[in-house]
Amino acid sequence: MPYKKFLIVAAPLLLLVIMLPASAFSKETASCLACHSSMKGRLKSAAGALIELNVDADRFQQSVHGGLSCTDCHMRFADNPHATPGAAVPPAVVALAQKLSAKHAVDPVAAAACTGCHEETFTKVLASVHGKNIIEKKQTDGAFCIDCHGSPHYIVKVKDPRSLVSREQQVETCGRCHGDKKLIEKYQLQENVMESFKESFHGRKLHLGHTKVPVCASCHNAHDITTKNDPASPVFGKNKLQTCGKCHKGANEKFIPAITHQKPGPIPHYTEKALILLLLSTFAFIIIHVLLEAFSDIRDAIFRKGREE
Amino acid sequence: MSQTTTSTTQEIPKEIERFDIIFRIQHVVMFTTFLLLSFTGWGLKYAHAPQGVASMWIRVWGGAETAGLIHRIAGVTMLLDFITHVIYLVYLIAIGKITWNTRTTVIPLPKDVMDVVQNFLYFFGLSKEKAKFGKFSYAQKFDYWAVFWGMFIIGTSGFALAFPVFFSNFVPQFTSGWIWEVLSIMHSDEALLAIVFILFWHFYNEHLKPEVFPMSWIWITGKISTDTLKHHHPLEYELLFPDDAKKNKKG
Numbered sequence: 001m002p003y004k005k006f007l008i009v010a011a012p013l014l015l016l017v018i019m020l021p022a023s024a025f026s027k028e029t030a031s032c033l034a035c036h037s038s039m040k041g042r043l044k045s046a047a048g049a050l051i052e053l054n055v056d057a058d059r060f061q062q063s064v065h066g067g068l069s070c071t072d073c074h075m076r077f078a079d080n081p082h083a084t085p086g087a088a089v090p091p092a093v094v095a096l097a098q099k100l101s102a103k104h105a106v107d108p109v110a111a112a113a114c115t116g117c118h119e120e121t122f123t124k125v126l127a128s129v130h131g132k133n134i135i136e137k138k139q140t141d142g143a144f145c146i147d148c149h150g151s152p153h154y155i156v157k158v159k160d161p162r163s164l165v166s167r168e169q170q171v172e173t174c175g176r177c178h179g180d181k182k183l184i185e186k187y188q189l190q191e192n193v194m195e196s197f198k199e200s201f202h203g204r205k206l207h208l209g210h211t212k213v214p215v216c217a218s219c220h221n222a223h224d225i226t227t228k229n230d231p232a233s234p235v236f237g238k239n240k241l242q243t244c245g246k247c248h249k250g251a252n253e254k255f256i257p258a259i260t261h262q263k264p265g266p267i268p269h270y271t272e273k274a275l276i277l278l279l280l281s282t283f284a285f286i287i288i289h290v291l292l293e294a295f296s297d298i299r300d301a302i303f304r305k306g307r308e309e
Numbered sequence: 310m311s312q313t314t315t316s317t318t319q320e321i322p323k324e325i326e327r328f329d330i331i332f333r334i335q336h337v338v339m340f341t342t343f344l345l346l347s348f349t350g351w352g353l354k355y356a357h358a359p360q361g362v363a364s365m366w367i368r369v370w371g372g373a374e375t376a377g378l379i380h381r382i383a384g385v386t387m388l389l390d391f392i393t394h395v396i397y398l399v400y401l402i403a404i405g406k407i408t409w410n411t412r413t414t415v416i417p418l419p420k421d422v423m424d425v426v427q428n429f430l431y432f433f434g435l436s437k438e439k440a441k442f443g444k445f446s447y448a449q450k451f452d453y454w455a456v457f458w459g460m461f462i463i464g465t466s467g468f469a470l471a472f473p474v475f476f477s478n479f480v481p482q483f484t485s486g487w488i489w490e491v492l493s494i495m496h497s498d499e500a501l502l503a504i505v506f507i508l509f510w511h512f513y514n515e516h517l518k519p520e521v522f523p524m525s526w527i528w529i530t531g532k533i534s535t536d537t538l539k540h541h542h543p544l545e546y547e548l549l550f551p552d553d554a555k556k557n558k559k560g
Contacts, residue, residue, distance in 0.1 A: 201470075201493070204356035208364050210373035248474050255477035258489035268490035275498040282502060286510045292432035297519060299434075 025061070029069040033057045049105035052151075060153045073113040073152065102138045114145055114152070124224040133187075141183065148173055165222070170215045171197060171206065190228065196261045212247075219243050319552045324532040333531050335394050339456070342387040347504050349380040354497050381471050388468065391460045412443035412544045417454065421447040443544040448514050455510075459503045466496040 025033060037057040042050045060066055071078055071087075078087030089097075089109055096112035104111035115122040125131040125145070133142035149155050150164045161168040171194070177183045179194040197203040197216075205213040217225075219235055226233040234243040244251035244259070328336070352367040353376075370376040401407045411418060424440035424447050431439050440446075445453070469476040469492050480488055516524045527533055539546045547554040 198357065201353075204353055205373050205377075207356045208352060208367045208373040208376075210377075212374070250474045252474070252477055254480045254482060254485040255474050257485045258473060258477075264490045265487050267487040268494055271491050272494045272498065275494065275502075279498060279502045279505075283505060283509075286506065290509055290513045292429070293518075294513075296432045301519075 025057075026069045028071065032070045033060075045106060047105050051106050055153055063154045063156055065152055065155055072116070073110040074107060075109050075113060076107075099135045100144075103134050103140050103142075103144055110152075111145070121223050128223060128225045129227050129230075130225060141177075141186075143177060147177075165217070167206070167211070167213070167215050170217060171203070174216045190261055192263055193261045196263070200259060202259065214247065218246075319550055321535055321550055321553055324534045325538065325549070326531055327527055327533040328531045330531065331397055332394075333528060335390055335397070336528055338390040339387065342383040342390065343503075343507070345379055345383040346387065347500070349376040349383075350497075350500055351504075352376060353380075354500070384464075384467050384471060388460070388464050391456070391464065410548070412548050413445075414443075415445045415450055415453055417447075417450050421450060441543045442541065443548075444542055446541070448510070452511055452514070455503070455506055459499065462495050462499045463503065466492040466499075470496060 033055060036053060036055045039053040041054070042052055045051055075089045075093065076087050093109060093112045093115065096115060097108035100111045101108045126135060130143045133139050134144050146152060148165055156163045158165055160166060163169065164173045175194045178189055183189065184191055198207075202213050202215075206215060220228075221234055226236075228235050230236060231239075233239065238253075240256040241251055241253070244256050248255065349367075349370050352363045352370070356363045367373055367376050370379060398407070411420070424442065427436060427438070427440040430436035473489070477485070515521060515528075533542075535546070535550075538549075543554075
């Protein structure tokens with residue numbers, strides 16, 4: 001009997017042990033974080049790039065990458081990190097890292113390491129307008145993985161409102177470049193995209209907390225994004241039929257011009273002006289009439305008492 | 310009018326029916342849906358109001374999805390209410406219950422413009438006489454036709470925006486580049502006009518005016534006392550009770 005009693009007590013405890021998070025980090029990661037979780041500030045590398053020293057251990061652990069160890073991405077820092085960062089790196093990653101060295105001067109290998117797990121996505125990005133801008137044109141102010149997703153240390157699931165690419169935050173994230181005057185000018189980007197989205201039904205509903213409303217990537221694609229002039233773009237010409245049709249079943253050619261990022265043309269502009277004129281003149285009439293009538297009622301009550309029946 | 314003058318004086322009832330039960334129900338459906346549409350639509354029109362007040366307001370209506378559903382259901386109900394009204398009018402004309410008379414018609418006439426001028430003269434103290442109305446004063450005609458205007462502008466654009474793919478089938482190709490923008494401007498601007506109109510015009514005339522405050526009860530009872538009728542709709546009163554009206558004039 002005591003044996004059974006022991007089981008009753010021990011079984012839940014055992015279960016609890018299983019359910020408790022296993023010691024969070026591997027030994028190796030823990031030793032990196034021992035310093036880097038308490039370090040603050042940035043360091044300038046020999047090449048002049050700024051290295052962010054701090055890694056928030058708690059946020060890292062909660063992120064989708066919390067199970068990885070530092071060296072899974074920071075491959076060159078395998079053993080004695082800061083003296084000889086030169087551990088063996090797979091040649092594919094080295095080749096990629098070279099292409100990324102302009103954009104990610106601090107640790108291009110780590111930036112290229114994403115492909116280790118996200119190869120399919122990474123290939124799409126490289127072929128996209130964003131990827132080509134980085135790889136072929138060697139631009140440093142264009143978007144790459146972390147510009148949209150934030151630091152890989154803290155990435156959360158896309159459904160999480162804290163994610164920079166979630167429905168709640170995505171428009172603002174894209175807007176950091178697509179609403180930036182300098183970048184719009186430099187890359188000849190379509191103007192007015194942020195304003196027109198904000199004004200549109202989609203933008204308004206998003207702001208009011210609608211949970212199914214489309215945001216940027218819903219129509220323009222995400223990793224394999226192209227310019228709107230590329231025939232492969234989901235918003236190029238008749239491709240819109242299919243793109244709008246994802247939500248609006250049966251979308252036809254007369255329906256798809258409903259949403260654009262263009263500024264409204266002259267007809268809507270003057271229609272609005274005419275309606276505002278009508279609005280103001282009606283207001284003026286009814287307000288003047290109501291006030292005058294009220295005053296005349298007061299006047300009659302005081303000075304013309306009993307005159308009317 | 311065609312009544313031959315009989316020696317027996319006409320019996321004057323205490324009150325007469327102004328709006329029958331069908332009209333009263335139509336009015337209740339109209340203002341219920343109007344309020345629902347205004348409340349939910351306002352949140353969308355001013356979605357970007359500061360401090361997120363619009364999102365808070367929309368949460369009161371069950372969130373963006375639910376508020377949208379309420380708005381659509383109320384909108385369709387209002388359109389059906391309006392159609393019912395028009396059909397009922399046609400029916401009343403067909404059975405001869407509504408006949409043409411300049412004193413009872415709701416259709417605006419040149420006299421209404423003169424009435425407005427007359428009343429403004431009175432307001433400014435330039436005339437000692439207020440305008441004399443038939444069954445419907447210019448204020449009431451204005452109120453009535455505002456709904457028609459609203460139905461035409463807000464109703465059609467609202468229907469188009471609620472069922473855009475369906476509506477797009479009826480849109481001429483050459484307008485598709487701007488029609489959607491125009492539709493949403495029409496809907497939103499005229500809705501604002503309708504709300505302010507109701508708030509000032511209708512609320513003042515039927516609620517806040519000292520003589521009707523807190524409200525004119527005709528919307529529930531449908532009845533108007535002959536006293537009020539004589540006072541506010543003298544031309545209709547003369548039409549209904551010619552003998553009494555004549556007597557009063559003489560006396």
